[in-house]
Amino acid sequence: MSALTTDTSAIRLAERAAHLPPSATAALDAHAKQLIASGVDVINLTSGEPAFSTVEPAARAAVAAVEEDFTRYTPAAGIPELRVAVSAYLNRHGTHYDAENVVVTAGAKQALHYAFTVLLEPGDEVLIPAPYWVSYPHMVSLAGGVPVEVHPGPDSGLKITPDRLRAAITPRTRVLLLNNPANPSGVVYTSDELAALVDVAVESNLTIISDEICDHWVYETEYTSVAALGRGVAARTLTIGGVSKTFAMTGWRIGWVSAPAPVAAAISAVQSHTASAPSSVSQRAALGALTADLSGELEKRRAELDDRRRTTIQALDAAPGIALDTDPRGAFFVFADVSGTYGMRAGDRTINSAADFAALLLSEANVAVVPGADFAAPDHVRISYTVPSDRLAEALDRIAAFATGLTPAP
Numbered sequence: 303m304s305a306l307t308t309d310t311s312a313i314r315l316a317e318r319a320a321h322l323p324p325s326a327t328a329a330l331d332a333h334a335k336q337l338i339a340s341g342v343d344v345i346n347l348t349s350g351e352p353a354f355s356t357v358e359p360a361a362r363a364a365v366a367a368v369e370e371d372f373t374r375y376t377p378a379a380g381i382p383e384l385r386v387a388v389s390a391y392l393n394r395h396g397t398h399y400d401a402e403n404v405v406v407t408a409g410a411k412q413a414l415h416y417a418f419t420v421l422l423e424p425g426d427e428v429l430i431p432a433p434y435w436v437s438y439p440h441m442v443s444l445a446g447g448v449p450v451e452v453h454p455g456p457d458s459g460l461k462i463t464p465d466r467l468r469a470a471i472t473p474r475t476r477v478l479l480l481n482n483p484a485n486p487s488g489v490v491y492t493s494d495e496l497a498a499l500v501d502v503a504v505e506s507n508l509t510i511i512s513d514e515i516c517d518h519w520v521y522e523t524e525y526t527s528v529a530a531l532g533r534g535v536a537a538r539t540l541t542i543g544g545v546s547k548t549f550a551m552t553g554w555r556i557g558w559v560s561a562p563a564p565v566a567a568a569i570s571a572v573q574s575h576t577a578s579a580p581s582s583v584s585q586r587a588a589l590g591a592l593t594a595d596l597s598g599e600l601e602k603r604r605a606e607l608d609d610r611r612r613t614t615i616q617a618l619d620a621a622p623g624i625a626l627d628t629d630p631r632g633a634f635f636v637f638a639d640v641s642g643t644y645g646m647r648a649g650d651r652t653i654n655s656a657a658d659f660a661a662l663l664l665s666e667a668n669v670a671v672v673p674g675a676d677f678a679a680p681d682h683v684r685i686s687y688t689v690p691s692d693r694l695a696e697a698l699d700r701i702a703a704f705a706t707g708l709t710p711a712p
């Protein structure tokens with residue numbers, strides 16, 4: 303092996319990067335894809351994206367952008383017409399954003415990173431309701447903040463309550479991070495539940511970062527945007543979103559943050575010094591998606607995912623040892639408690655954790671799911687139901703057969 307592969311003596315990594323693990327969900331997804339590429343018939347239920355194609359108007363707008371040679375730097379906050387389109391798009395939920403409130407970024411992930419960068423002083427605490435999306439604590443730490451997990455109570459359906467939040471607040475608490483619909487649990491907070499959480503943030507003068515990337519993917523319930531709750535909430539809220547999930551455009555890397563204008567200006571300044579701006583072609587694609595009438599197509603897609611969600615819930619409910627302690631009405635995940643399988647064996651191996659469950663489900667039944675430890679829920683697994691219906695049905699059959707075939711350890 304060359305020194306470039308093994309020698310770590312000449313370059314010292316900064317503390318903030320030295321122990322930073324890569325995204326656990328991305329690693330699992332990559333592992334499942336590798337097995338599939340090597341010919342194993344794995345059904346991959348780890349994915350965090352809908353398995354639809356990019357909506358057509360976006361693709362067409364991108365082709366036109368290339369043909370017009372729209373391939374130069376854009377303004378740091380994004381092309382003006384896209385900022386207008388994003389604000390109009392957000393306001394369908396009852397907010398009152400203008401173009402000056404919007405900064406277009408390379409995905410919602412980068413928007414979150416910028417948000418923490420402009421808000422946090424070293425040691426500032428960020429309340430993160432658990433279970434949470436894997437990247438949040440790392441993003442907070444990278445920006446010099448301190449992630450503080452807020453765990454839901456028993457029998458809460460994995461939703462946090464105002465009391466739980468209040469108990470976690472210290473003089474160093476600066477930000478409340480909300481994610482609705484939630485990854486990984488798939489739960490959707492009602493507007494009353496959100497209002498009660500927001501009241502706690504107002505009482506303690508916290509800034510709210512509201513990650514609403516899955517706002518389109520809600521079923522059998524209404525969606526509420528935090529910044530639309532009134533009572534001055536928008537003035538203390540940064541709303542995060544993007545085209546990735548709604549329009550099946552994860553690879554185009556277009557997201558946004560919408561915030562009071564001075565905050566948006568600070569974020570734009572950071573972007574100007576780091577990324578310059580998001581891709582010009584992708585911005586045109588996003589503009590194509592946001593300005594076309596896609597309501598029919600998006601409704602059709604939502605109905606398809608809703609169908610798969612119901613099928614998944616039904617199958618998991620019937621599987622021995624697997625319990626659903628949430629009401630998953632959002633995103634594209636069912637988060638299942640598998641602690642009922644602990645002490646059971648598959649072949650000669652015993653399940654003692656959700657990680658064991660996921661590893662054995664992959665090796666014995668060729669189904670990949672994400673164990674919950676990195677989401678701060680070590681007894682759960684996240685099951686993504688975005689794969690096509692026939693593959694999902696096959697995966698659910700395999701899970702049922704796996705669960706039924708487990709035997710008590712001697």
Ligand SMILES: Cc1ncc(COP(=O)(O)O)c(C=O)c1O
Pocket residue numbers: 350408409410411412435481485513515543544545546547552556557
């Ligand atoms: C809760 C949540 N927020 C943000 C993101 C990032 O979205 P984007 O692909 O637009 O960066 C994801 C993607 O998995 C997510 O699940």
